[in-house]
Amino acid sequence: MTGFGDATAVERVEDGRYKADLGGGFAIGEALNGGYLMAVLARAAMDASPHAHPVSTAANFHRVAKAGPAQVVVEPRKEGRTAASALVTLVQDDRPTVDALIVTGTLDAAAEPGYAGDRPTGLPPLDDCTEYLPPNGSRGFADQVDMRFDRTTMGWLDGRPSGRPEVRAWFRLRGGHEPDACSLALAVDALPPVALNLGAQGWAPTVELTWHMRAVPAPGWLALHGTGRLLADGWFDEEVEVWDSAGRLVAQSRQLARVPRA
Amino acid sequence: MTGFGDATAVERVEDGRYKADLGGGFAIGEALNGGYLMAVLARAAMDASPHAHPVSTAANFHRVAKAGPAQVVVEPRKEGRTAASALVTLVQDDRPTVDALIVTGTLDAAAEPGYAGDRPTGLPPLDDCTEYLPPNGSRGFADQVDMRFDRTTMGWLDGRPSGRPEVRAWFRLRGGHEPDACSLALAVDALPPVALNLGAQGWAPTVELTWHMRAVPAPGWLALHGTGRLLADGWFDEEVEVWDSAGRLVAQSRQLARVPRA
Incomplete structure (x- = not known):
């Protein structure tokens, strides 16, 4: 265990x-x-x-x-x-x-897709991505999960949000726990809110999140691709696709969350 | 009423x-x-x-x-x-x-979005779209709902599925019922299953469907854009975006449904 x-x-x-x-x-x-x-x-x-x-x-x-x-x-x-x-x-x-x-x-781990859309673009190779650790030494979540971010989606950290509701990162659990159904549940809600790149600040509580497990994941790093479609009236949506090391879509999610009204 | x-x-x-x-x-x-x-x-x-x-x-x-x-x-x-x-x-x-x-x-009908993604492409103008009525005269659903389809997404009707999980149509209720919260619920599940364009045949029962109402819709026709990402192991996903006559994203959905295994 x-x-x-x-x-x-x-x-x-x-x-x-x-x-x-x-x-x-x-x-x-x-x-x-x-x-x-x-x-x-x-x-x-x-x-x-x-x-x-x-x-x-x-x-x-x-x-x-x-x-x-x-x-x-x-x-x-x-x-x-x-x-x-x-x-x-x-x-x-x-x-x-x-x-x-x-x-x-x-799910049948050996199932071959009848149709599979293209993997989203934009996530650089692992070695070109960056780990961000809280400055105070109390890492919390980061002690459990190793995430390497596409730095072009992390400008909000320095007060330079990209203006695009996108966050991308590599993800794996520390301690050798390979991807499974439960770690996919963690992965679909592991990214910082995409609304941070739209200038939102502070905590963005999730109101509803639906995720689907689509395939049994292969061992190794997972690629997380987070996007959004609309921020309006204090609500925003965030979609996350999780792709495994074998290049398969293994989970997909959408959440509806709140931001402080301007 | x-x-x-x-x-x-x-x-x-x-x-x-x-x-x-x-x-x-x-x-x-x-x-x-x-x-x-x-x-x-x-x-x-x-x-x-x-x-x-x-x-x-x-x-x-x-x-x-x-x-x-x-x-x-x-x-x-x-x-x-x-x-x-x-x-x-x-x-x-x-x-x-x-x-x-x-x-x-x-929702505030006057809210201006803080961010809005682009409307999907591909749905032709209303006059270039086609109404499909069941040949047997028993129209059922079609007596209630007026839908005009992008014919490039309806090839499955003639045994020529496009190979792309896409269906697009204009939508409005007959009888003068203008778009509201309830008709959006109808709209997000009104398209034929996108899996029909991947060669699936027969009934595709929805197992789970999540939809979000994102804005109060304007009167007039609604534009429905249906897509999918993966068909595998007897399961497929279908995403529908609903845009109103004022050019706003008013509802978004994803469903997970079953197809007969090959």
């Missing part, structure tokens, strides 16, 4: 009820990362399902989750031959913190 | 419980269209919320819904100042047919 495996572990209490001990370094500030929370929910959904993979997860983020004990409640909604659906809720301090509709299915 | 308004009406029975009479011509074959069902869910969610618009809807489609009586159950999950979240379930024959996590909020 690696650090990420331990940090996302759930213990079955009874049918449909699990306990978890949240933390493991996946906080950004006080708030636990939303992708980390979705990984915990995926663990419970997979345990409760006859199927192997979380093929679709649609999550509403109600409240900030903090390190410490939590419960996961899995309520089956439909079970079919190729897919099953459940409402999976993260509960902390007796309140629903994240609700997710999770569809589980079993 | 127009035909679409009547067909999506819900009657409050008690707090969080509504009844509906599904039908109104929104069937394709025996199955009611998923966008129509999401419009019915949106009506109930808006009635139960202090907010005016369904800004985010994430739906799991468990079973086919048929014309006739149904219930809608709205379970509030979080209420905040700018947004509220509820689990909204369509129940027919005492079974959950569609579950949706719906976030309501209030």
Whole structure:
């Protein structure tokens, strides 16, 4: 068991009820990362399902989750031959913190695509990308995840946002945890908000995030391509595609998030 | 009240419980269209919320819904100042047919975007597009919705699929119902599956569909731009952008659906 495996572990209490001990370094500030929370929910959904993979997860983020004990409640909604659906809720301090509709299915690692679109352009080779570490020495999330950024998408750090809602980076978990269903959940919410490149500042809380696992990922680095289409009225969307080292689209997400109104 | 308004009406029975009479011509074959069902869910969610618009809807489609009586159950999950979240379930024959996590909020019709991406290319002017009506005279859905298709994306009808997962069309409700939150729900699931242009045949059941309402639509025709990224292992994704007559992105969706395995 690696650090990420331990940090996302759930213990079955009874049918449909699990306990978890949240933390493991996946906080950004006080708030636990939303992708980390979705990984915990995926663990419970997979345990409760006859199927192997979380093929679709649609999550509403109600409240900030903090390190410490939590419960996961899995309520089956439909079970079919190729897919099953459940409402999976993260509960902390007796309140629903994240609700997710999770569809589980079993992906064939050997499946050849009938059609595959082109991989997005723009992410430079790994050696031309840059690691950014918090200046105060308290790395938190960066202790768990090794990310190497396309520096042209990180100008917001120096007060020079690019004006384009794009962030690109290489991603892998430290500690030798190779990509799997749960680390894909982390990957789709690991980039800094694309709105930072549009001049937004501060925390951008995710309201809704849907992600789909599309293939079983190969070992190695994952490439994350984040874009957005519209920032208006305090809302913005962010799409992330995750491509594996074998050059396959393994996960895709869209989230709707808030920015402070101007 | 127009035909679409009547067909999506819900009657409050008690707090969080509504009844509906599904039908109104929104069937394709025996199955009611998923966008129509999401419009019915949106009506109930808006009635139960202090907010005016369904800004985010994430739906799991468990079973086919048929014309006739149904219930809608709205379970509030979080209420905040700018947004509220509820689990909204369509129940027919005492079974959950569609579950949706719906976030309501209030969009400002006068809001100017802070950033807006380019409108997709490829949809010809309305006069260069084509209406396709079923040959048997039983128009069903087409009696309710006027759609004019980019004929280069309709080759699958004649056994000549384009090989590109794209379908584009103009859309408006017949009977003078101008675009609103509910007709956007219909619009994001109104196109034929993009997988038909990849050689898939037959019915492609939607498993999950998430759509976001991004702006209050202007009167007139809506432009629908449907694309896809991957068809593999029996699953494909379809993204639809809806642009209004004022040239604004008013809704965006992604669905994950099934095709028969080869």
